Amino acid sequence: MSDQVVKIFTSYAHEDEGLKDEMDKYLKVLKRSGKIDSWNDRELIAGQEWNEGIMNELANANIILLLVSVDFLASDFIWDKELAEAMKRHEAGDAFVVPVILRNCKWTSMPFAKLQALPRNAKPISEYADRDAAFTEVATGIERLVDHILLK
Template sequence: MASVFFSYTHIDESLRDQLEIHLSLMKREGLISAWHDRRIIAGDNLDDSIDEQLEKADIILLLVSANFIASEYCIATEMTRALERHKAGDARVIPVILRACDWHSAPFGKLNAVPTDGRPVTSWANQDEAFTDIAKSIRKAVAATASAAAPKVGTASAARSSAPQPAVVEPSAAAQLPRSSNLRVKHEFSDLDKDTFVSETFDFLARFFEGSLQELEKRHGQFQGRFSRIDARRFTASIYKDGKSVSQCTVTHGGAFGGHSNREITYSNQISSHANSYNEALTLTEDSQTLYLKPMMSMARGVSEKLSDTGAAEYLWSMLIEPIQR
């Protein structure tokens, strides 16, 4: 069984929880055991417990974000020792890119990161797909680790391994009862949590559209973009080709005239001041751990029913840019 160590910051704990869920099958199959600092028992020395598990780990996951890189403990202590063990061939270090950040020039930047191509988890429209991609990569790493650790037939180590060995019980293991890693409970989201999520997502959408229009102009000179923030709850975006309008939209947070829920974001494929005229609506939804936005047309368009802020931005942007991609 391979021991998996999570190196992360508590700000990213919810994403770590989601990753651990996706590793549950491997734990059930007896392929891995997982450890992170939430398993430290009350009264135990924090540094000693982390050092002990870090030294025992076969696979060390660096859950990378700007907060991780900014953490002195994560970088100077956990990452540094992890890379030393990786270089010595005693462990395998896998960077898991959770959020967009400048990680390529970090000490672990030359290692093959997951998800595929180091694409940040939060940039996937469906984060379950990102975590599935990560889990599959970890499964391959576990198999490679087990293969490398297997004794070779005919060697002295193989002969020793076949001989009866005395049972050795580590003091810490004897004092610690086994327990489940499935200790997550349903998170209760307040009205403030929900309203803040939708409001911050709308502001992110506005910045995303403005930045995307600017980048479109830089890459394709025949196209011009126009972004206008009408007010705190509405913006418009237009794409022109050689001065002629080819695509436009209005994105609204809730209903300007009370026609829609405050926890809804609507998209209209025309410049409009009427909130009750739209082609798509993203409505707040939740599961036991996370808040999401659900597209009204998710089944018809074949998109995820659980969109993060980045997923929602990519989805609505695809509707605006679609006319010039046909």
């Protein structure tokens, strides 16, 4: 996949928007390097059908980030639509699904629990004394995956 841009889709609960925005800052270096193009539902434009827009972006993503929290797990739209499609694409080998554990919650029985999560040891970002260290660890893990995809 060399000379291409890796497309990243971020699935998150709007209650976690502040943490999503913070994570996006750490991915900015990858964006500026031309390696990635990231998308989340805040990029929908006025008049666009949101369900169709979200599902189209999800269908074209190489990496699907799941920003896991209790609000993420409680969202019916995420569960019924985004997570179902993400896991289907993962099982087919069409995309990499990466759980990013934002806040402590009961996620270990979820369909994505079998996947390697970030940060290391699936320690929730909210439990780090130094949040910069947590987000840097996440960005480093995502960069390694991006480089792996680009080498294919």
